[in-house]
Amino acid sequence: MRNIFSLVIVLVTAVSIAKAQHIPKDWEVSLERTGCLGSCPAYKAMITANGSVTFRDRDGETETGKLSPSEVRQLFDLSESKLFFRQRSEYKPEQDCDGPYETDWPSESISITSDGRSRVITHNQGCRVRPNSFLSKVVKLAEEIDRLTNGMFIKR
Numbered sequence: 001m002r003n004i005f006s007l008v009i010v011l012v013t014a015v016s017i018a019k020a021q022h023i024p025k026d027w028e029v030s031l032e033r034t035g036c037l038g039s040c041p042a043y044k045a046m047i048t049a050n051g052s053v054t055f056r057d058r059d060g061e062t063e064t065g066k067l068s069p070s071e072v073r074q075l076f077d078l079s080e081s082k083l084f085f086r087q088r089s090e091y092k093p094e095q096d097c098d099g100p101y102e103t104d105w106p107s108e109s110i111s112i113t114s115d116g117r118s119r120v121i122t123h124n125q126g127c128r129v130r131p132n133s134f135l136s137k138v139v140k141l142a143e144e145i146d147r148l149t150n151g152m153f154i155k156r
Contacts, residue, residue, distance in 0.1 A: 023049050023072065023073070023076045024049065024114050024115050025049055026049070026113055026114065026115065026116065027048070027049040027076060027079075027112075027113065027114045027115075028046060028047065028048045028049065028111075028112070028113045028114075029046075029047050029075055029076075029079050029110065029111070029112050029113075029141070029145065030044060030045065030046040030047070030109075030110070030111045031044070031045050031108060031109070031110055031141075031142050031145040031146070032044040032045075032108065032109045032111070033106060033107070033108045034106045034107045034108075035058060035106060036104075036105060036106040037104070040106045041057075041058075042057070042058035042106075043055060043056060043057045043058065044056045045145055045146075045149055047067060047072065047075060047145065047149075049072065049076075050072075051066050051067040051068065051069060051071070051072045052064065052065075052066060053065040053066060053067055053149055055149070065149065067148055067149075071148050074144065074148070075141070075144060075145065075148065078137070078140060078141045078144055079112050079114075079141055080137060083134065083137070084112050084119055084121070085112075085114075085117055085119055087119065087121065087134065093121065093122070093123035093124070093127065093135050093138075094123075094124075094127060096127075096129060096130050096133035096134060096135035096136070097127035097128055097129060097130065097135075098128045098129075098130050099128045102124070102126030102127075104126065105124050105125040105126030106124075106125050107122055107123060107124045107125065108122070108123065108125060108139075108142050109121065109122040109123075110122075110138050110141055110142055121135075121138050123135060123138065123139075
């Protein structure tokens with residue numbers, strides 16, 4: 001009986017690991033930042049499941065790059081697609097803000113495509129994000145996209 005229980009635990013763990021490692025072929029994440037009245041960079045970075053990075057700056061110039069499989073995994077795990085897709089399409093980012101919501105700041109949009117579904121969350125950077133809110137996860141994903149692409153394409 002003890003051996004059967006141990007086998008069941010091993011199988012459940014193996015299945016969990018296998019599911020955690022699956023990145024859908026159509027998975028894609030993009031980060032788009034708008035400009036501001038100052039010198040804020042405006043660009044869109046798109047990353048696919050195979051690690052291809054396409055970067056388009058405010059002038060429409062396009063450059064490409066590549067992320068490693070472990071970097072793609074990191075973004076996929078941060079994207080929490082299931083959590084992202086559980087949000088209502090009319091999700092209002094300002095509900096996760098503390099303090100005043102200033103609308104004249106640049107905005108950032110995170111778009112995720114996975115398993116044939118797409119969702120975009122846009123928020124204004126004039127929002128002080130509540131810790132541990134859904135929006136804080138979106139902001140962390142945006143920061144990680146910038147970190148992994150190392151700002152390699154940003155022209156200031």
